[in-house]
Amino acid sequence: MQRKAITMVFVFLLAIGATAAIAHAETLSWNAVTTYTDGSSIGSATVTYQAYWSTSSGTSGLNPLGSSGTSRSRTFNVDTEGMPRGQTIYFRSRATVAGTNSAYSSAFQWTVPAATPKVPSAPNNLQMN
Amino acid sequence: MVNRSIVSVIVSLLLAGGMFLSGCGGGGGEGNSTSEASLPSDPSGPVSFLAWDPPQTYEDTTPLDPYVDLDYYEFYIRADMNFTDNDLPVAQVAAVEDILSPDGQHYLQDLVTEFDLQNLLPFVPPGQSGYLSIRAVGVDGLKSDFSQPIRWDQIS
Numbered sequence A: 001m002q003r004k005a006i007t008m009v010f011v012f013l014l015a016i017g018a019t020a021a022i023a024h025a026e027t028l029s030w031n032a033v034t035t036y037t038d039g040s041s042i043g044s045a046t047v048t049y050q051a052y053w054s055t056s057s058g059t060s061g062l063n064p065l066g067s068s069g070t071s072r073s074r075t076f077n078v079d080t081e082g083m084p085r086g087q088t089i090y091f092r093s094r095a096t097v098a099g100t101n102s103a104y105s106s107a108f109q110w111t112v113p114a115a116t117p118k119v120p121s122a123p124n125n126l127q128m129n
Numbered sequence B: 001m002v003n004r005s006i007v008s009v010i011v012s013l014l015l016a017g018g019m020f021l022s023g024c025g026g027g028g029g030e031g032n033s034t035s036e037a038s039l040p041s042d043p044s045g046p047v048s049f050l051a052w053d054p055p056q057t058y059e060d061t062t063p064l065d066p067y068v069d070l071d072y073y074e075f076y077i078r079a080d081m082n083f084t085d086n087d088l089p090v091a092q093v094a095a096v097e098d099i100l101s102p103d104g105q106h107y108l109q110d111l112v113t114e115f116d117l118q119n120l121l122p123f124v125p126p127g128q129s130g131y132l133s134i135r136a137v138g139v140d141g142l143k144s145d146f147s148q149p150i151r152w153d154q155i156s
Helices: B029-033 B117-123
Strands: A013-014 A025-029 A047-054 A061-068 A073-077 A089-099 A108-113 A125-128 B049-053 B070-078 B093-094 B096-100 B107-113 B114-116 B130-139 B150-151
Touching: A089 B096, A125 B130, A125 B150, B029 B150, B049 B130, B070 B117
Parallel strands: none
Antiparallel strands: A013 A025, A025 A073, A047 A061, A047 A089, A089 A108, A125 B049, B049 B114, B070 B093, B070 B130, B096 B107, B130 B150
16 A cells, blocks of 8 residues: 655634534634645545644644544533643644554644633522421 | 531621611611621521522533532522622521531531521511522632522511
């Protein structure tokens, strides 16, 4: 089987709160990878993606963001992922075709929103016993 | 299960009985001298417990852990149901209490979900009826809306 390196052509977009059903969800998305590094088309081969985040701008300490899959976006919750509120983090991703991984994409820098105090819902079912 | 006898009654006697009937305009200062520890020696009529379900979410619907995210509850009394932010609480109770473990070796955290209304008797004119409402206060200090009011018929 011919194995080619994959060119990662990423355009990261952060959509804040794009998923209404998931409170405070953030979505990281990117463009499809369509070519190998030699410029030839990937064609109909399945491309899977794995996104990562890190507090480092390098490729060390990468934390997987969701699982690998063909979707070109990942929706996540800052607190669930353990991202540091108010600090800068870096996203990277890489594609895989037929078991061959691309290089990591360039890092996309993002400042994790600072935590804002939240208002509790009111107690309910008030009753006399 | 909450043991009523050990409910952490951290009653803060924030206001005198003059607060009860709204619009009294500062009368009833006589209640201010009441000691925090003093309770009616002979409560008249049935004494009720006020019970509630702690909130499980924030107003934005994100999950709330009442063990961690709540600080205390505030209790309000009015002659009508029109509770407003201008009302002052008559009492507070911690949202979480420490109870002794069954083996007596350590403490366990337990949610406070009821309050002995006897603690409020000094602030309610005998025979009066009114409405009770409570608010949850988060650890960030932000207060919930008022709970659905409940009528309290205090029998003198």
